[in-house]
Amino acid sequence: xxxxxxxxxxxxxxxxxxxxxxxxxxxxxxxxxxxxxxxxxxxxxxxxxxxxxxxxxxxxxxxxxxxxxxxxxxxxxxxxxxxxxxxxxxxxxxxxxxxxxxxxxxxxxxxxxxxxxxxxxxxxxxxxxxxxxxxxxxxxxxxxxxxxxxxxxxxxxxxxxxxxxxxxxxxxxxxxxxxxxxxxxxxxxxxxxxxxxxxxxxxxxxxxxxxxxxxxxxxxxxxxxxxxxxxxxxxxxxxxxxxxxxxxxxxxxxxxxxxxxxxxxxxxxxxxxxxxxxxxxxxxxxxxxxxxxxxxxxxxxxxxxxxxxxxxxxxxxxxxxxxxxxxxxxxxxxxxx
Amino acid sequence: xxxxxxxxxxxxxxxxxxxxxxxxxxxxxxxxxxxxxxxxxxxxxxxxxxxxxxxxxxxxxxxxxxxxxxxxxxxxxxxxxxxxxxxxxxxxxxxxxxxxxxxxxxxxxxxxxxxxxxxxxxxxxxxxxxxxxxxxxxxxxxxxxxxxxxxxxxxxxxxxxxxxxxxxxxxxxxxxxxxxxxxxxxxxxxxxxxxxxxxxxxxxxxxxxxxxxxxxxxxxxxxxxxxxxxxxxxxxxxxxxxxxxxxxxxxxxxxxxxxxxxxxxxxxxxxxxxxxxxxxxxxxxxxxxxxxxxxxxxxxxxxxxxxxxxxxxxxxxxxxxxxxxxxxxxxxxxxxxxxxxxxxxxxxxxxxxxxxxxxxxxxxxxxxxx
Numbered sequence: 081x082x083x084x085x086x087x088x089x090x091x092x093x094x095x096x097x098x099x100x101x102x103x104x105x106x107x108x109x110x111x112x113x114x115x116x117x118x119x120x121x122x123x124x125x126x127x128x129x130x131x132x133x134x135x136x137x138x139x140x141x142x143x144x145x146x147x148x149x150x151x152x153x154x155x156x157x158x159x160x161x162x163x164x165x166x167x168x169x170x171x172x173x174x175x176x177x178x179x180x181x182x183x184x185x186x187x188x189x190x191x192x193x194x195x196x197x198x199x200x201x202x203x204x205x206x207x208x209x210x211x212x213x214x215x216x217x218x219x220x221x222x223x224x225x226x227x228x229x230x231x232x233x234x235x236x237x238x239x240x241x242x243x244x245x246x247x248x249x250x251x252x253x254x255x256x257x258x259x260x261x262x263x264x265x266x267x268x269x270x271x272x273x274x275x276x277x278x279x280x281x282x283x284x285x286x287x288x289x290x291x292x293x294x295x296x297x298x299x300x301x302x303x304x305x306x307x308x309x310x311x312x313x314x315x316x317x318x319x320x321x322x323x324x325x326x327x328x329x330x331x332x333x334x335x336x337x338x339x340x341x342x343x344x345x346x347x348x349x350x351x352x353x354x355x356x357x358x359x360x361x362x363x364x365x366x367x368x369x370x371x372x373x374x375x376x377x378x379x380x381x382x383x384x385x386x387x388x389x390x391x392x393x394x395x396x397x398x399x400x401x402x403x404x405x406x407x408x409x410x411x412x413x414x415x416x417x
Numbered sequence: 418x419x420x421x422x423x424x425x426x427x428x429x430x431x432x433x434x435x436x437x438x439x440x441x442x443x444x445x446x447x448x449x450x451x452x453x454x455x456x457x458x459x460x461x462x463x464x465x466x467x468x469x470x471x472x473x474x475x476x477x478x479x480x481x482x483x484x485x486x487x488x489x490x491x492x493x494x495x496x497x498x499x500x501x502x503x504x505x506x507x508x509x510x511x512x513x514x515x516x517x518x519x520x521x522x523x524x525x526x527x528x529x530x531x532x533x534x535x536x537x538x539x540x541x542x543x544x545x546x547x548x549x550x551x552x553x554x555x556x557x558x559x560x561x562x563x564x565x566x567x568x569x570x571x572x573x574x575x576x577x578x579x580x581x582x583x584x585x586x587x588x589x590x591x592x593x594x595x596x597x598x599x600x601x602x603x604x605x606x607x608x609x610x611x612x613x614x615x616x617x618x619x620x621x622x623x624x625x626x627x628x629x630x631x632x633x634x635x636x637x638x639x640x641x642x643x644x645x646x647x648x649x650x651x652x653x654x655x656x657x658x659x660x661x662x663x664x665x666x667x668x669x670x671x672x673x674x675x676x677x678x679x680x681x682x683x684x685x686x687x688x689x690x691x692x693x694x695x696x697x698x699x700x701x702x703x704x705x706x707x708x709x710x711x712x713x714x715x716x717x718x719x720x721x722x723x724x725x726x727x728x729x730x731x732x733x734x735x736x737x738x739x740x741x742x743x744x745x746x747x748x749x750x751x752x753x754x755x756x757x758x759x760x761x762x763x764x765x766x767x768x769x770x771x772x773x774x775x776x777x778x779x780x781x782x783x784x785x786x787x
Contacts, residue, residue, distance in 0.1 A: 144500055145671070172751060177716045177744050180625050180675045198780070213754060253434035256425050257441055276421060276428070277441040286755050294547070358422075415439040 092417050093197060093236075095207040096246070096403075099170045099187075099267030099290065100368065104193055105406035107414065114403045117193055120166040121151035122159045128300045140192045149181070151189050156305075161286045165305050172286055173210035173268035174223040180383050182298060194234055205236040206413035208243045208405055210268050211282035214343045239416065244272025245279045246408030249415075251398050259362040260390075262340070263405050264369035266290050268341025269340050271347070273390075275355045285343045289369040292332040298304040299328050318373025333372070345386045360391035366398035366405065420776060424448075434578075467590065500707075501667035501674075514606075517630055520661035522596075523605045524584045530592040536634040537778070538627035541722065544771035548627060551635060554610070555624070556676030556681055558617050560594060560640035561657075562698040569600060577601075584642060589778055594638040596662060602654025604662050606712055610669075616639045619694070620683040621725075623718035624676050630774055632683060636676070637666060645734075647695055656706040663707045677709050681734065682741070685719045690768055692719050693731035700736035713739040716754040720745035721752070723769030723774075 094105035103116040117140075123298065124130065126146045134141045140152045150158045159166040167225055169175060169189070171183040176182045183260045197203065204385075209224045221263065231238040247261025247270075257277040263270040268284040292379075297304040307325065315329050365376055398404040424444045431437040437713030508515040514522040516764050533554075564584045567576040581599040588597055595614050597605045608614035615637025622629050629635045639662060643651050666672060684692040688691030693699060704711050713735075719725040720742070732738060753763035 101560055177748065178623075178625055180673055213751065222744070249438060253437055256428045257438060276425060276445055277438055278445045291755070304784060410440060414435040415442060 250408030
């Protein structure tokens with residue numbers, strides 16, 4: 081999280097609503113500033129003392145019957161203390177239809193995050209939505225409309241942007257917003273090919289960080305939360321794995337990357353309206369799942385093994401993989417205002 | 418392509434990334450606008466568009482589906498889960514109970530049945546064995562009595578009362594429901610809450626904690642005196658009584674709003690693996706009126722957990738197609754994609770799982786009978 085001086089803050093916000101994290105981007109003077117919260121919550125038994133401590137420590141929470149729901153970043157600590165999994169309002173990039181508290185909790189998290197930016201006037205916010213999954217019928221309308229309604233009720237004027245396109249808007253100004261943006265998140269990998277800012281192909285792959293965590297967890301009988309922490313703390317691609325967790329993570333990371341590469345190849349090969357690029361185009365990888373050292377190299381190696389139908393000028397990581405989607409949404413909102 | 422080269426060159430001269438994007442989006446939008454047409458063509462175009470709008474469905478699943486979204490956001494407010502209100506017993510006599518929210522329960526027809534069994538709760542992740550057991554009601558199934566009705570008019574008072582009384586006698590004899598709400602909004606307890614009523618038959622529902630199969634023991638049965646498709650299917654007094662009764666039951670057992678569903682939503686036919694063998698409240702259940710979110714938009718558990726399907730007869734009974742059917746189908750498709758299986762193959766696996774569970778339950782029930 082970074083905070084710039086309050087001299088001149090733009091009246092618009094970018095909002096990345098991801099399965100595992102929600103990130104807000106805003107512009108202060110010439111800087112981009114970010115705030116993020118885990119898109120998760122955990123229920124703890126209600127007691128007056130606990131409520132008092134949470135109030136005093138300014139930990140986001142709500143009281144529901146005989147429970148206190150702690151949400152956002154602190155939920156993980158409480159889940160660790162209680163030896164429980166955090167619950168999440170979203171799964172696979174969309175609001176979780178099976179989570180009874182999904183709407184209420186995502187509203188609470190958004191409200192907590194957006195409260196400090198709320199002013200008298202309605203402010204524009206550009207929020208991200210996933211693309212339909214490749215090879216499966218999908219209606220994203222419910223997810224998108226729900227977020228739109230929540231943001232409207234919080235006195236914002238919402239507009240939406242495809243997640244992959246947000247990566248393009250965030251990272252590819254040097255190629256006039258032509259190229260491929262890939263966001264490797266928790267629930268989905270979102271892909272967008274854009275030409276001079278116009279999205280040409282958008283799709284998602286339902287294998288991403290959560291797939292790696294849950295598959296690895298079930299393979300070795302661990303909790304997914306714990307696997308995720310190991311993955312984020314110490315996993316890297318080097319062909320040698322010190323222990324079983326890293327070895328299993330390597331297997332499922334590889335599987336995820338292969339699915340992404342195959343999906344990319346298939347989607348691009350069967351698209352009839354690909355523009356004729358007059359030069360190779362860049363590809364940017366972003367999102368928390370793209371963070372481990374060696375991810376980019378592994379991805380590039382597997383992509384070159386395929387007969388990919390578009391010439392690439394480079395394949396690189398985003399400058400700030402955890403924040404680039406929110407930044408792209410902000411850039412989109414700024415260019416609309 | 419020449420015009421794009423010019424646009425690109427001009428964009429490259431703009432240093433500020435936001436300004437550059439604004440310029441590009443504007444220019445590209447201009448490029449995609451249709452060119453001016455000869456004066457006689459707009460009329461034909463408009464006529465064509467009118468026909469297109471009438472026959473072509475609106476696009477879905479993109480960031481630009483504004484029209485459809487607006488329609489959705491209207492009903493979405495009702496889908497926000499509501500916490501169970503606090504309701505307590507105020508007074509009790511031999512024939513009546515009074516609750517803090519104004520609910521009065523008539524005990525004239527109260528009767529006992531077999532005690533509620535501990536019921537199995539199955540994992541959402543799969544497997545034929547229950548992961549745990551429950552013993553308190555976790556939900557409510559709403560029914561209609563499908564009994565004979567008289568016109569709801571003052572002149573029909575005697576007939577209305579007689580039909581109601583006969584109905585109650587029949588329900589008591591059959592132990593059909595825990596509660597019946599007659600057309601005047603009177604709430605009758607029939608089967609005691611501690612006992613199971615014969616209301617749900619072969620049925621399935623699920624919540625975040627697990628899946629429930631055959632709901633007589635796990636769900637309470639509340640029936641509205643009424644008939645599907647009747648002119649005055651349900652009276653305002655019944656809706657009002659349904660609300661206070663639902664509040665009391667949710668408060669007493671901590672029942673989640675998502676577990677307050679209609680018989681049509683839970684009823685299944687294992688013979689043909691289709692849902693909706695019973696279609697009471699297949700449509701128009703007054704969820705908002707009884708203080709619940711629109712639970713027709715919850716994914717139908719029998720579809721996404723056990724691969725059940727539905728036919729056109731069922732769809733006709735629902736009137737307006739439930740969003741829950743689409744969500745359940747989407748879930749099956751996504752799970753199948755994640756498992757790298759064809760949807761049909763994946764559904765067959767789910768159906769097999771249901772059959773394993775059903776036969777295990779049948780064996781257990783036969784053992785108990787012995």
